[in-house]
Amino acid sequence: MATVTLQNIQKRFGAVNVIENLSVDIADGEFVVLVGPSGCGKSTLLRMVAGLEEVSGGEILIGAREVSNLPARDRDIAMVFQNYALYPHMTVEDNMGFALKLKKADPADTAERVKKAAAILGLENLLDRYPRQLSGGQRQRVAMGRAIVRNPQVFLFDEPLSNLDAKLRVVMRSEIKAMHQRIGTTTIYVTHDQIEAMTMADKIVVLHDGNIEQVGAPLELYDRPANLFVAGFIGSPAMNFLEGRIEEGVFRTDKGLILPLPADLSPASAGGRPLVYGIRPEHIRASDQGIQGRATIVEGTGSEIFAKLECGGEQLSCLFRERIDIRFGDTVGVSIDEKRVHLFDKATGQRL
Amino acid sequence: MASVSIETARTETGNKGSKPSRLAPNYWPFVVPALIVIGAVIVFPWVFTLWMSVNSWTLGQEQTFAGLDNYIRLATDFRFWESLWHTLIFTVLAVVAPLFLGTLAALIFDAQFPGRGFLRGVFVMPMMATPVAIALVWTMMFHPQLGVLNYLLSLVGIGPQEWIYNRYSVIPSLVLVETWQWTPLIMLIVLGGLAALPREPYESAEIDGANAWQKFRYLTLPMIAPFLMIGVIIRSIDAIKSFDIIYAMTQGGPGTASETINIYLYNTAFSYYDIGYGSAMAVVFFVIIVALSFALMMVRARANWSDMETR
Amino acid sequence: MERTPVKRPFIKRRTLDRVGLLFAALIMVSPVVLFFLWMISLSLKYEIDNGAYPPILIPENFAWANYVQVFKENNFFLYFWNSVLVTGAATLLALIIGVPAGYGIARLKAEKAAIVIMIARMTPGLSFLIPLFLLFQWLNLLGTLWPQIIIHLVVTVPIVVWIMIGYFETTPMELEEAASIDGATPWQVFRLVALPIAKPGIVVAFILALIFSWNNFVFGIVLASRTTRTLPVAVYNMLSFEQVSWGPLAAAALIVTLPVLVLTLFAQKQIVAGLTAGAVKGG
Numbered sequence: 001m002a003t004v005t006l007q008n009i010q011k012r013f014g015a016v017n018v019i020e021n022l023s024v025d026i027a028d029g030e031f032v033v034l035v036g037p038s039g040c041g042k043s044t045l046l047r048m049v050a051g052l053e054e055v056s057g058g059e060i061l062i063g064a065r066e067v068s069n070l071p072a073r074d075r076d077i078a079m080v081f082q083n084y085a086l087y088p089h090m091t092v093e094d095n096m097g098f099a100l101k102l103k104k105a106d107p108a109d110t111a112e113r114v115k116k117a118a119a120i121l122g123l124e125n126l127l128d129r130y131p132r133q134l135s136g137g138q139r140q141r142v143a144m145g146r147a148i149v150r151n152p153q154v155f156l157f158d159e160p161l162s163n164l165d166a167k168l169r170v171v172m173r174s175e176i177k178a179m180h181q182r183i184g185t186t187t188i189y190v191t192h193d194q195i196e197a198m199t200m201a202d203k204i205v206v207l208h209d210g211n212i213e214q215v216g217a218p219l220e221l222y223d224r225p226a227n228l229f230v231a232g233f234i235g236s237p238a239m240n241f242l243e244g245r246i247e248e249g250v251f252r253t254d255k256g257l258i259l260p261l262p263a264d265l266s267p268a269s270a271g272g273r274p275l276v277y278g279i280r281p282e283h284i285r286a287s288d289q290g291i292q293g294r295a296t297i298v299e300g301t302g303s304e305i306f307a308k309l310e311c312g313g314e315q316l317s318c319l320f321r322e323r324i325d326i327r328f329g330d331t332v333g334v335s336i337d338e339k340r341v342h343l344f345d346k347a348t349g350q351r352l
Numbered sequence: 353m354a355s356v357s358i359e360t361a362r363t364e365t366g367n368k369g370s371k372p373s374r375l376a377p378n379y380w381p382f383v384v385p386a387l388i389v390i391g392a393v394i395v396f397p398w399v400f401t402l403w404m405s406v407n408s409w410t411l412g413q414e415q416t417f418a419g420l421d422n423y424i425r426l427a428t429d430f431r432f433w434e435s436l437w438h439t440l441i442f443t444v445l446a447v448v449a450p451l452f453l454g455t456l457a458a459l460i461f462d463a464q465f466p467g468r469g470f471l472r473g474v475f476v477m478p479m480m481a482t483p484v485a486i487a488l489v490w491t492m493m494f495h496p497q498l499g500v501l502n503y504l505l506s507l508v509g510i511g512p513q514e515w516i517y518n519r520y521s522v523i524p525s526l527v528l529v530e531t532w533q534w535t536p537l538i539m540l541i542v543l544g545g546l547a548a549l550p551r552e553p554y555e556s557a558e559i560d561g562a563n564a565w566q567k568f569r570y571l572t573l574p575m576i577a578p579f580l581m582i583g584v585i586i587r588s589i590d591a592i593k594s595f596d597i598i599y600a601m602t603q604g605g606p607g608t609a610s611e612t613i614n615i616y617l618y619n620t621a622f623s624y625y626d627i628g629y630g631s632a633m634a635v636v637f638f639v640i641i642v643a644l645s646f647a648l649m650m651v652r653a654r655a656n657w658s659d660m661e662t663r
Numbered sequence: 664m665e666r667t668p669v670k671r672p673f674i675k676r677r678t679l680d681r682v683g684l685l686f687a688a689l690i691m692v693s694p695v696v697l698f699f700l701w702m703i704s705l706s707l708k709y710e711i712d713n714g715a716y717p718p719i720l721i722p723e724n725f726a727w728a729n730y731v732q733v734f735k736e737n738n739f740f741l742y743f744w745n746s747v748l749v750t751g752a753a754t755l756l757a758l759i760i761g762v763p764a765g766y767g768i769a770r771l772k773a774e775k776a777a778i779v780i781m782i783a784r785m786t787p788g789l790s791f792l793i794p795l796f797l798l799f800q801w802l803n804l805l806g807t808l809w810p811q812i813i814i815h816l817v818v819t820v821p822i823v824v825w826i827m828i829g830y831f832e833t834t835p836m837e838l839e840e841a842a843s844i845d846g847a848t849p850w851q852v853f854r855l856v857a858l859p860i861a862k863p864g865i866v867v868a869f870i871l872a873l874i875f876s877w878n879n880f881v882f883g884i885v886l887a888s889r890t891t892r893t894l895p896v897a898v899y900n901m902l903s904f905e906q907v908s909w910g911p912l913a914a915a916a917l918i919v920t921l922p923v924l925v926l927t928l929f930a931q932k933q934i935v936a937g938l939t940a941g942a943v944k945g946g
Contacts, residue, residue: 476927484878
C-alpha cells in the first residue's frame, strides 16, 4: 500500500492538450474516484498512473518512488479493465495467478493466494472454468481477484461496472467497496457515473476538460459544490439553475420570479452582479404558501414524485418524498429550503 | 472521422515527440527478422530488376548499360503488344465469367438446404487444387480426338472443337479452366457479403410487397456491391498474372495465340536468357499490375463513399 | 385442427424450395465432381481404355499399375520428398518470422510495411525469378533445394504476415495491457498472451502458406534440377519428356494434388476464413 501523488501532470496528443496541469494527492489506503463526463481525461489519467500512457510533463509518485518513466510491469499496481481483459485461454485460476507466475513465485504459494482471493470473492467453485463460461458478474469478480492476488500497492479500476446490467451494478458496487474496506489497498477508480462516485469514494475528484473542478468527500461536493459544473454534475435529478440578481434581500430571476435567500448570505458581496441561483429538486417542499407553479411533467416512482413546475416563466424541478396528489396541469405550491440554496457567479461559474 | 484524426495525432507524437516513447513496448524486434527476409527476397529483386532493365545483357554475353533501349524496344515490339492484348482479353473474360457464376453460386449456397456444407466444401476444391495437375487433366479432356469434352458435345449434337489447339478458341478454352478453378473464390467473397446482410430491410420489403427478383435487384445487389468490387479486384490481379495453367497447357501456343505478358516474359528471360529485356518487361508488367490495383481500389473507395453519402 | 390446413402448404412450399435449391447446388457442383471423377477414371485406365471412343468412365480392369509406374519409373518418391522439404521449410520459416512480424506491424500501425506486403502479394512470381536466379547462380546454390526454399518465402512470408496483421488487429489491446500490468515483458506479452489467442489465425496462415507453396510451379521450372524437382515440376516434366501416356500422367497429377484436396476438405473452415479475411483486407 502506498500514497499516490500526481504533480503537475500534463498530457498532449499531438497538438491537442488533453490534460494541462493537474495535481492530486491520494493518501495511503484511500478510495479515490475520478469522475467526469466522457472525454474529460479521467481514463487517460488512470492509464498514465498505470503506465499504459506516457505523461507529457509532470511526475507520478507511488509511495516515494517516481514512476512516470517506469513501464507498467515495474510499477506494482493492479488494474481492472472496463471489459475485464481476462485471458481467454487461461482458466480462472491461471488468470488470477498469472502475475505471480511471471514473478516466478513459488507455485504452492501462488495456489494458496489464489484460493484465498477466490474465497473472498466467492469464486472457489469456478477456478477450473474459462472466462467464456462465466457470467458478467463472475468475470468482474475474477478481474478483481486477479488484482487482489497480487497484493499490489495500488488498485486501478477503469469503469469496471459499465458493462453490467443495472441490478448487478448495484451489487458489485457494494462488493468492491466491501473489498476495499477489508483489504484497504489504495484505490483509484474511474467512472462517469456520479452515483458510483458518491456511494464508493472516500474522496472524489471531479474532472472536466482535463481540469480538476473540485476535490472532496462525496457529501462535501453535494453540500458545497465549488462551481456550476460540479453543482450540475453531482446529484440526480440535477440541480435547478436560475439566472438573475439579488435585489433588496431577495433573488429576482431574469424572468421576474422572486426566490428566498439564506439569512447568512450578505447581499452586499453579490452587489447586483448577474448570478445563478441553484437549488436541488429534493430541497423543494410542497407547501400551500410559497411559489405557485403549474405541473408540466409528473413522474412517480412510488418512493418519490418528480415534477417539473412552471413558475413565472421559470422551470423548476422538484422531488417530493411525501406522497402528494399532483396531476399534469395542476397548480402546486412549493417552498424552497433556503438553507440549501447555492449561489454562483454567472460570469465565472464559481460559488459565492 | 474523429477516430482517424486521433490516430494521426498519436502517430505524430510517436514520431515527432520531443522524447522517444519510453513506455510503449518496443515492437521493432518483432518485425526486424521479417524485414530482413523481405528485403532480401522481395525488395532486392525489385531494385535489381529495375537496374537490369536499363542494361543489355543476354546470359553468357557481355553486360552493358543500355539506358532506356530495352523500353524503346518494348514499345516497338509487336509480340509484346500482342501479348498485352491477349492478357487483356484473358483477364476480362476470366474476371467476368467467375464473377457471374460465383455470385449465382453464392446466392444458392447462402440458402438453407440439406447437404449444403458438404457441397460447398466440394465446390471450393478446384481453387486449392494444384494448377499444373489440373491443367494436365484439362489438356487430356480438350484432346480433339480422344478428349471427353468433344464426346460430351457430340451428345448434344455439337461438332468437335479444337479447343486449345486452335488459335481462335485457345483463349476461351483457357478461360474455361480458369473459371472452373476460380469461381469458388468469388463465391466465398460474395457469400461473406451475403452473410453480413441485415434482415430488417428484407422484412420491410416483404411487407411492401416486393417479389424475389425485386428484392435481389433493389436490396441484395446494392448491398453486396462492395464485395463484388473486392472480387473484381482480386480476380483481376490473379488473372492478369495467371501463369501455371497457360504455361502447362499451351506454353503460349498455338504459335503465340495464347501468349500473355507473363508467358512472353518467361520465354524472354528463361528461354532466350535475354535478362535485360526480360527485366524491362517485368518492370512494365509490375507497373501495370500495381496501377491496375490502385485504380480498382480507388474505384472501390469512391463507390463506398457515394454509398455513404446517399445513406 | 383448424390451423393445419394453413400450415401444410407452407411446409410443402418450403420443402419444394429446398429440393430446388439442392438441385441448383448439384448443378453448380457437377463440373467439379465430374472433373475429379474423370481424373480418377483416367488414372485407373489402361491406354486402350483411355483411347476408347466413346470414352469409358469405369473400366473393366483397374490399372493400378499406373500408380506403381509413377513411383517406380519417375522417381516420384524423391520428388514427393523434395516437395515436403521445400514446402515444409518455407512454411515453417514463414511462420517463425512472419507471425511476430504481423504482430509488430499491427501494433506499430506500420501502414507502409503493410503496403509493401500487399504489393508483394500482387507482384507476379516471375518478376522475382530473374534476380534471384542470378543470385543463386552466383552463390552456387543451384542444384540444392535452398534456392527453392528461399524463393518460396516470396509466397509464404507475405501470406503469413498479411493474415497475422489482420488477426492481431482484431485481438483486444486490453489483454496485452493487462498482461504488462501483471508484470510481463513485451516478449512475454507476445508469447503468453497474444500468441495463444492468435492460434486460430496461425492455423489459417499455416494452411494457406502450405497450400500455395505446395502448388507452386513457376519457381520450380526455373530453379529445379533433375534431382531437386518438386511434384508440380515433376508432373509437368512427365508431359514434356516422355511418350505421353494418359494413365500414369493422370495418376501423377492426382498424387500431386491429393494432399491439398484432402487438406481442403478437412480444413475448409480455416481456408474460407483466411481467403475471405485476406480478401476483404487485401481489397
